[in-house]
Amino acid sequence: MITVPEARKLIHENGLQTKVEMMFLxxxxxxxxxxxxxxxxxTPPFDQSAMDGYAFSFETWDGKSDLFLNGEVQAGxxxxxxxxxxxxxxxxxxxxxxxxxxxxxxxxxxIKNGKYISINDDKLIKGSNVRLQGSQTKNGEIALPEGHYLxxxxxxxxxxxxxxxxKVYSNPVISIIVTGKELIKPGEAMSKGKIYxxxxxxxxxxxxxxxxxxxxxxMVDDDEDKITNAINNQLSSDIIILSGGVSVGDYDFVISSxxxxxxxxxxxxxxxxxxxxxxxxxxxxxxxxxxxxxPASVLTCFYEYVANAISSFIKKEYFKKxxxxxxxxxxxxxxxxxxxxxxTKLNEVSILENQAxxxxxxxxxxxxxxxLEEDKEQFLKGEMVEVxxxx
Numbered sequence: 001m002i003t004v005p006e007a008r009k010l011i012h013e014n015g016l017q018t019k020v021e022m023m024f025l026x027x028x029x030x031x032x033x034x035x036x037x038x039x040x041x042x043t044p045p046f047d048q049s050a051m052d053g054y055a056f057s058f059e060t061w062d063g064k065s066d067l068f069l070n071g072e073v074q075a076g077x078x079x080x081x082x083x084x085x086x087x088x089x090x091x092x093x094x095x096x097x098x099x100x101x102x103x104x105x106x107x108x109x110x111i112k113n114g115k116y117i118s119i120n121d122d123k124l125i126k127g128s129n130v131r132l133q134g135s136q137t138k139n140g141e142i143a144l145p146e147g148h149y150l151x152x153x154x155x156x157x158x159x160x161x162x163x164x165x166x167k168v169y170s171n172p173v174i175s176i177i178v179t180g181k182e183l184i185k186p187g188e189a190m191s192k193g194k195i196y197x198x199x200x201x202x203x204x205x206x207x208x209x210x211x212x213x214x215x216x217x218x219m220v221d222d223d224e225d226k227i228t229n230a231i232n233n234q235l236s237s238d239i240i241i242l243s244g245g246v247s248v249g250d251y252d253f254v255i256s257s258x259x260x261x262x263x264x265x266x267x268x269x270x271x272x273x274x275x276x277x278x279x280x281x282x283x284x285x286x287x288x289x290x291x292x293x294x295p296a297s298v299l300t301c302f303y304e305y306v307a308n309a310i311s312s313f314i315k316k317e318y319f320k321k322x323x324x325x326x327x328x329x330x331x332x333x334x335x336x337x338x339x340x341x342x343x344t345k346l347n348e349v350s351i352l353e354n355q356a357x358x359x360x361x362x363x364x365x366x367x368x369x370x371x372l373e374e375d376k377e378q379f380l381k382g383e384m385v386e387v388x389x390x391x
Contacts, residue, residue, distance in 0.1 A: 244293030
């Protein structure tokens with residue numbers, strides 16, 4: 001068996017080559033930019049009123065005289081005339097200032113008398129209530145850099161520049177194969193010897209946290225030929241995730257099936273609990289992860305290993321590692337890294353009950369995985385530990 005750090009290193013060294021695609025902006029939420037985006041225009045594209053009010057030339061006003069009201073302009077229209085000294089126009093938020101105007105007085109500070117207005121605002125200065133052309137972004141400058149995560153605000157920002165397509169790092173094509181003769185689908189009638197299959201749903205949901213939908217999800221009997229065919233059919237994927245059948249039982253056929261499919265084994269078995277039989281291999285550019293069948297092992301191996309491989313591919317880290325003090329003592333056997341379900345509260349983390357690899361009730365309420373190092377035996381309350389946030 002290899003150690004957890006060795007496993008992480010080997011996965012990193014054999015990672016996927018990133019792929020880039022052009023994507024319409026309305027589908028790009030959650031992706032990462034693969035190149036800088038340059039602004040194609042000034043924004044605002046013109047001097048713009050920030051308020052409902054009246055636009056005029058501050059320099060030509062003597063600070064006391066009434067101004068002649070010569071028309072109006074609403075947002076979306078443009079007044080082609082050149083505003084004369086001592087003239088004003090009615091203007092609305094977002095509208096372009098006409099030539100000759102550089103200041104807007106808000107309507108609350110104006111008294112209107114027929115075709116004239118008087119201004120009652122002793123704090124008014126040149127440029128008040130005006131958004132200058134290019135004050136947000138100038139034509140040709142970098143609006144967003146390569147590596148930027150496209151949040152809802154980022155999408156809105158780029159749309160406001162008139163951009164409808166961006167280059168992003170592609171999501172990997174991921175196939176899930178779940179093995180086990182004992183498995184039946186949720187909703188089917190239960191019978192003796194059967195259990196409900198949950199790993200594919202848990203893995204699909206975990207991928208959903210990373211903005212990824214699996215391309216294929218398949219449940220296969222414990223039959224070597226069927227497993228081999230299922231793997232062969234998905235070798236065009238970027239990543240294949242298998243669950244179950246990776247140990248050494250009489251009906252564990254995943255390893256032999258992978259060999260038949262010419263998948264090169266990088267490692268098999270890691271000094272960790274849960275998930276000791278964890279497998280990693282490669283077929284040309286396809287990464288293959290073989291996860292133990294127990295549900296807690298499946299999710300632990302996904303968050304600790306598979307998610308990292310995906311993050312490297314899409315250039316976005318989804319599950320952050322932090323250090324927190326333990327809220328309770330814990331003793332383990334040395335010689336294995338322990339991954340324990342945990343719950344954070346304020347500025348500490350608690351190790352939950354029900355840590356066995358077949359149990360999911362503690363995982364269902366956990367918001368993190370606590371990593372306890374391999375060679376250490378006793379961990380005391382208040383001691384700092386590594387915590388992987390998964391919620």
